[in-house]
Amino acid sequence: MTTPTRLLPLLLLGSLAGTAAGEPLVVVVSAQQRIERLSQEDVTNIFLGRFRTLPSGLPAAPIDQPANSPLRAAFYQQLVNKDVASINAYWSRLHFSGKATPPRQTNSDGEVLRQLLSQPGAIAYVERRQVDARLRIVFEFPP
Amino acid sequence: MTHALRLSCLLACLVVPTAATAETSTGDSFWNGLAIRGFGTLGVARSNDERAEFVRDLSQPDGLGRHWSGKLDSLLGLQANLALGDNTEAVLQGVTRYRYDGSWRPELTWAFIRHDFRPDFTVRVGRMGTEFFMQADSRNVGYANLTLRPSPDYFGPIVVSYFDGIDASLTGDTGRGLLRAKVFAGRAAEKTPFVKPFTWDLSGSRMAGGYLDYLSGPWQFRISRSLIRFKHQQPVNAAATQAGIPFDLLAAAPELSITGRHAIYDSLGVVYDEGRLQVQAQLSSIRYDSAVYEDTRAAYVVAGYRIGQFTPFVGYARTHSDPARLRTPLPAPMAEAVRGFIAATHADQATVTLGTRWDFQRDMALKAQLDMVHGNRDSRFPMRDAQPGWDGRLNVFSLALDFIF
Numbered sequence: 050m051t052t053p054t055r056l057l058p059l060l061l062l063g064s065l066a067g068t069a070a071g072e073p074l075v076v077v078v079s080a081q082q083r084i085e086r087l088s089q090e091d092v093t094n095i096f097l098g099r100f101r102t103l104p105s106g107l108p109a110a111p112i113d114q115p116a117n118s119p120l121r122a123a124f125y126q127q128l129v130n131k132d133v134a135s136i137n138a139y140w141s142r143l144h145f146s147g148k149a150t151p152p153r154q155t156n157s158d159g160e161v162l163r164q165l166l167s168q169p170g171a172i173a174y175v176e177r178r179q180v181d182a183r184l185r186i187v188f189e190f191p192p
Numbered sequence: 193m194t195h196a197l198r199l200s201c202l203l204a205c206l207v208v209p210t211a212a213t214a215e216t217s218t219g220d221s222f223w224n225g226l227a228i229r230g231f232g233t234l235g236v237a238r239s240n241d242e243r244a245e246f247v248r249d250l251s252q253p254d255g256l257g258r259h260w261s262g263k264l265d266s267l268l269g270l271q272a273n274l275a276l277g278d279n280t281e282a283v284l285q286g287v288t289r290y291r292y293d294g295s296w297r298p299e300l301t302w303a304f305i306r307h308d309f310r311p312d313f314t315v316r317v318g319r320m321g322t323e324f325f326m327q328a329d330s331r332n333v334g335y336a337n338l339t340l341r342p343s344p345d346y347f348g349p350i351v352v353s354y355f356d357g358i359d360a361s362l363t364g365d366t367g368r369g370l371l372r373a374k375v376f377a378g379r380a381a382e383k384t385p386f387v388k389p390f391t392w393d394l395s396g397s398r399m400a401g402g403y404l405d406y407l408s409g410p411w412q413f414r415i416s417r418s419l420i421r422f423k424h425q426q427p428v429n430a431a432a433t434q435a436g437i438p439f440d441l442l443a444a445a446p447e448l449s450i451t452g453r454h455a456i457y458d459s460l461g462v463v464y465d466e467g468r469l470q471v472q473a474q475l476s477s478i479r480y481d482s483a484v485y486e487d488t489r490a491a492y493v494v495a496g497y498r499i500g501q502f503t504p505f506v507g508y509a510r511t512h513s514d515p516a517r518l519r520t521p522l523p524a525p526m527a528e529a530v531r532g533f534i535a536a537t538h539a540d541q542a543t544v545t546l547g548t549r550w551d552f553q554r555d556m557a558l559k560a561q562l563d564m565v566h567g568n569r570d571s572r573f574p575m576r577d578a579q580p581g582w583d584g585r586l587n588v589f590s591l592a593l594d595f596i597f
Binding site: 090094099100101102108109129130132133134135137138139141142144145146147150 | 273310316370498
């Protein structure tokens, strides 16, 4: 609800178009964070709960797009070549054995932005066109 | 008595920090941090041979016959996670399944507090899952696993699923991959079936262990060792009397005693999980310093390949134990009886598994599986109530619906 209104049309368009249209996904942090670059392995470790320390030493707080969002499906497909059911099965193992916690789930992409900007160490994936001066791209999928 | 006491201590552990944090939490309601979720399996299975009862693992007192039965694989788990601040969490889990006493009485399987001192250093205190072998602590979460049930050849002898104590895990980035070390120590709290209708009390048995994981890309490697020192005697004499052995078996062959004796579980595991392909393999050795069980080596490999919503899989498992060695010299008829008793723990079988997982709907999977057990005539341990005439072979047909919520 705190999403700036000028972003809303873009966000809506983004959800509708999904990534089927080919809009690339990028991994971002708040521009105030000091980290510049992450490798695909770093991003995998953070989002799969294996290792969540950023190069700055700060704990990483990964944020997921909504559970049914096409962005979420596209992200894990590109990151680890897994569909949503496999990712959910992966997390059910860790959750029910009381180990790592999954990335924080959001209800809308507006909430993703809000958490990115308010939480220290927050890291998320968005469509490239959503990136503005408040965000910094730390990882892009190779073309 | 001590059992109930320990449990209430655990619960107190969970409640006290809860109250403390509630005072300091600001803004959002404290209960916002509460998440209740669950997992379960509705499964039916039957075998084609009544001369031996196939079980999921040796925590079950009896197993399958020729009729479809839901007891082997059906279970339901409920878990509550309560966040106590950013780095601390309390977890309670209860599971109902077909258990050692033939009932479905729910058990408190997890009750611990987890604290992340750093993102890469975690300590848990309370009751939690044992990981004698890789994935042992999630073997009841059907939805998390590819096959319908954990391989009985491999996981069958693991009758301990939780313990009361502490564990700590530390993860480091080597630059090429992650290295994770975990250690645990505590006491068992369960009972397990012995020769029917007797049970063996494992509670209070001290256990400790640890593992080293290496994770790199799609690869995970693990080496582990765990040790348990049994506290209570097995009802060997009661079972012997029932079997018509007319003398004190434990007095005649003290090496059959298990009190104060230990078992060592060693394992190596590897998982390759990339895109559509998933392969895992494990190798284990279990050694006892009591003659009542035979030392066992086991291994399994399973591979699945995802095609759309279907993941067909194929698996092979093998278990083999060293024949009993009896050092105490005994008169022939006695030695015979004792050897016969130990022979019930002999394992020498292989299982070929074929099946498929169907992810037909979000958070649900249907599985169909065929297990073909090829054992030697003297292989008895992996089954319940194997008749003298059984040839060591049987097939098991299974269907299951796994779900999480």
